[in-house]
Amino acid sequence: MKKDIHPDYSQTAIHCACGNVVEAGSTKKDIRVEVCSKCHPFFTGKQKLMDTAGRIERFRRKYAKFEAKKREDAQPRR
Numbered sequence: 001m002k003k004d005i006h007p008d009y010s011q012t013a014i015h016c017a018c019g020n021v022v023e024a025g026s027t028k029k030d031i032r033v034e035v036c037s038k039c040h041p042f043f044t045g046k047q048k049l050m051d052t053a054g055r056i057e058r059f060r061r062k063y064a065k066f067e068a069k070k071r072e073d074a075q076p077r078r
Contacts, residue, residue, distance in 0.1 A: 007027040014022045016036035 009025060009027055010029075011023060012026045012029055012031060014024055014026075014031040014033060014036075016022075016039065017032075017034050018036065018039040020036050020038045022036065
């Protein structure tokens with residue numbers, strides 16, 4: 001193997017915007033992140049729940065005219 005081609009791997013501190021500091025191994029010396037597992041909504045359980053009922057109703061209203069036309073076309077003409 002060739003010598004001196006690999007970057008130096010050392011212990012470094014990862015700093016989050018919330019103030020959390022995590023020690024990890026990396027080739028970079030100082031890492032700063034905006035979101036970590038302590039402040040991310042998915043991991044903290046504080047994420048917003050989507051209003052699925054409202055979205056379904058909005059979808060039905062949007063496509064109601066297409067359903068009405070489909071029903072009219074399906075009826076036999078006299």
